[in-house]
Amino acid sequence: MAADLNAYLLVGAVLFVCGVVCMATKRNGIGVLMGVELVLNGANVNFVAFSRYTDLGLDGQVFSLFVIVLAAAEAAVALAIALNFYNNHLTIDVDRANKLKG
Amino acid sequence: MSGEAFLFTVFAAMTCFSAIAVVVSQTVVRMAFWLVISLGSTAALFFLANADFVGAAQLLIYVGGTLVLLVFGVMLTASGPYMKIGTSTGETVVAGLIGLLFLFVVFASVSGVNWRQPVTASADNVATGAVGNTLRPLGLSFLGARPESGVLPGEDAAGTGYLLPFEIVSVHLLVVLVGASYLARAKRRAVPVNQVV
Amino acid sequence: MMFAAQSIAEFFSFLGGWQYVVAAVIHAVLLVHVFALSPFAFIWLERKVSGRIQDRLGPTRVGGLFGWLQSLADGIKLVQKEDLCPQAADSMLFRSAPYVVCVASFAAFMVLPFSHGWVAVAADCGLFIILAILSLEVFGIIMAGYSSGSKWSLFGGMREAAQMVSYEIPLAICALVPIVAAGSLNLGEIGGMQRGWFGYWFLFHDPFTFVAFFVYFVVATASCKRAPFDLAEAESELVGGFHTEYSGMRWSYFFMGEYASMFAVCGIASILFLGGWNTGIGPIDDALYAARNAGADGTGSPALGYLANVLGVFVFVSKASFGVFVQVWLRWTLPRLRIDQVMTTCLKYLVPISCFLFLGAILWPLALVTTLGRTTWTSGPLGELVAEEVRENQVTRSLSAADVGGVAVRAAEGVVEKELVR
Structure with a gap:
């Protein structure tokens, strides 16, 4: 496999799909969070690849920096929510979070 | 096969393999372990793509910060050792099939596009040693200067470059910090432990 | 030749x-x-x-x-010794945790320069990369603690996670204080800037870097989980902490990682604050510098330049080893803190102190410019050296030094003007 734009995009696509499947199948709340991280990382790979192989230039790298920082913020808040959920339900199984179903 | 293609193949394979292992693993800590390998090899891919600052930021913030936080969350929310919340085999098979289909759709559509690839986009300047020194250009672009395209500060129509987004992100982080510590502070349990079914 | x-x-x-x-x-x-x-x-x-x-x-x-x-x-x-894996352990994670620790602290040496130009990867953001890689070590410790299937290990792992996540903040901020004076993240350039008498070391650059060195050293000791901050393995409370269940070679991998990262953080300290491979004696440094340059451009004997670099390695390793010696000395002198005291020390004292130092280091040149008319308190060659180092590395840059300097100055002026308008 040569290192060209399509190869990077394939890696990004694999990360993205793995993340989506992870989000959809895992019942552990923190597992779902890890899926989100994979999805964001797939997007980052694409940004960096475009910044190198097309005339996007540095903008792609700046975007991926922002994505990394915002992913950290997202993880902190989501983890706080998960801890709160655990405090209230004594489990982290997201299928049990059905109180709002009515 | 050039050295770069070889390294790319190795790290791309590691990234994809451990991303799949994240999906397949059953215990959360194993998922975290594979996620570390996946994100670490992605950082290596960033270094290969001449984005050394992004790669280092990925290692420092994602792997060293966010993932440690996640593992900490795993420890705080595990009700027993090696807690498993499994999914049934049928669900796994269906998810795998849909995932493969989705991957096919995504990659087919992505590779069908003719991306604007300028002929001169040869960053393969390994021999000149000018690989991946993106630190200064990145810092200048935050101040609104883009020397590679001849734009100096104040001359850009958009004005401040990435300074305003940068400020917004920093305020956002501060708000997140306060909000997360408010949400996660120790509270009285809503349900007493001995009444839980 | x-x-x-x-x-x-x-x-x-x-x-x-x-x-x-x-x-x-x-x-x-x-x-x-x-x-x-x-x-x-x-x-x-x-x-x-x-x-x-x-x-x-x-x-x-x-x-x-x-x-x-x-x-x-x-x-x-x-x-x-026999390589044991407890029955209650998650064997894959248990077996791979020591390797994670080792790989992380080994990879840190990749960007650590041992002498002028003697570095495996002369990365432009070397300091950032080395801090990032050292922060990966904690993950191996947490994995070891969690996968051992023992409550002592679990406590050790959790303590380590909490401690490391907190101590990374002052570590990074303290490392930034001399960076403000140097204006570069490239460890090789930073070392080269401190040539001459030891007054030009960044330790004596301004009062803030002087204090930052001691804060950095305390935080670095904690980040290598050395006593008095070795709560992760506190043997009086947790048997052996995260490595309770380990034996033989895997156990010794943890220690190789620990001692190697002690050397790495002390090496960073000696490059950032203590002049790196420079001897600190003006004439000797100038002679060595001249020998290196003459050896490199072919005007002098290449072997002399090589010898000058070997001497540089010797000086650098001595400085870093002295740092390690002080860490050992501290370990056998001070009693261990409690875990809440460790967290209080970091979050209530070290973080605010390092933020104050960072702010002070930014304001210091401005204060000096208004009073003395120059940016350093010594009339030393730092400014000229910066220009010289930049000129040396100019070939590898896409931007020329003049462009960078000019753009940065103009950008700074623009920011100041906007603040004034507001």
Whole structure:
């Protein structure tokens, strides 16, 4: 496999799909969070690849920096929510979070 | 096969393999372990793509910060050792099939596009040693200067470059910090432990 | 002539495309030796120093006079031991955790310069990369703690996670204080800027870097989980902490990682604050610098330039080893803190102090410009040196030094004007 734009995009696509499947199948709340991280990382790979192989230039790298920082913020808040959920339900199984179903 | 293609193949394979292992693993800590390998090899891919600052930021913030936080969350929310919340085999098979289909759709559509690839986009300047020194250009672009395209500060129509987004992100982080510590502070349990079914 | 080559890759240029592979292998092998031999020396040092501090002799038998082969004997003993994996452990994670620790602290040496130009990867953001890689070590410790299936290990792992996540913040901020003075994240450039009398070391650059050095050293000690911050393995409370269940070679991997990262953080300290490979004596440094340059551009003897670099390595390793010695000395002098005291020290004292130092380091040049009319309190050559270093590295830059300086100054002026308008 040569290192060209399509190869990077394939890696990004694999990360993205793995993340989506992870989000959809895992019942552990923190597992779902890890899926989100994979999805964001797939997007980052694409940004960096475009910044190198097309005339996007540095903008792609700046975007991926922002994505990394915002992913950290997202993880902190989501983890706080998960801890709160655990405090209230004594489990982290997201299928049990059905109180709002009515 | 050039050295770069070889390294790319190795790290791309590691990234994809451990991303799949994240999906397949059953215990959360194993998922975290594979996620570390996946994100670490992605950082290596960033270094290969001449984005050394992004790669280092990925290692420092994602792997060293966010993932440690996640593992900490795993420890705080595990009700027993090696807690498993499994999914049934049928669900796994269906998810795998849909995932493969989705991957096919995504990659087919992505590779069908003719991306604007300028002929001169040869960053393969390994021999000149000018690989991946993106630190200064990145810092200048935050101040609104883009020397590679001849734009100096104040001359850009958009004005401040990435300074305003940068400020917004920093305020956002501060708000997140306060909000997360408010949400996660120790509270009285809503349900007493001995009444839980 | 082998000394004439600017880099190992250049020396092997007759190999065509393979020169980079050969150079990479040679760099890796050299660094593995540093990584393996520094624990070897420091474990012996630890035993000797602890012995002297406790009024004992320490090892005296193996290898003659000072027992200097004691570490080798220890190593042979550990290799022979059985490699156990407890039944309650998650065996895959349990077995791979020591490797994560080792790989993380080994990879940090990749961007650590040992002398002028003697670095495996001369990255532009070297300091950032080295801090990032060192922060990966904690993940191996947490994995070891969690996967051992023992409550002592779990407590050790959790303590380590909480401690490391907190101590990374002051570590990074303190490392930024001399960066403000240097204006570069490239460790090689930072070391080169401090040539001359020791007054030009960044330790004495301004009062804020002086304090930052001591704060950095405390935080670095904590980030290597050395006493008095070794809560992760507190043997009086947690048996052995995260490594309770480990034995034999896997156990010793943790210690190789620990001693190697002690050397790495002390090496960073000596480059950032203590002049790196510069001796601190003006005439000697100037002579060595001249010898290196003459050797490099072919006007002088290449062998002399090479010798100057070897001397640089010796100076650098001595400074870093002295740092390690102080850490050992602290370990056998101070009692261990409680975990809440460790967290309080970091979050309530070290973080605010380091933020204050960072702010002060930014305001210091402005204050000096308004009073003295220059940006450093000594009339030293730092400013000229910065320009010189930038000029040296200009070839590898896409931007010329003048462009960078001019753009940065103009950008700074623009920001100030906007603030005034507001």
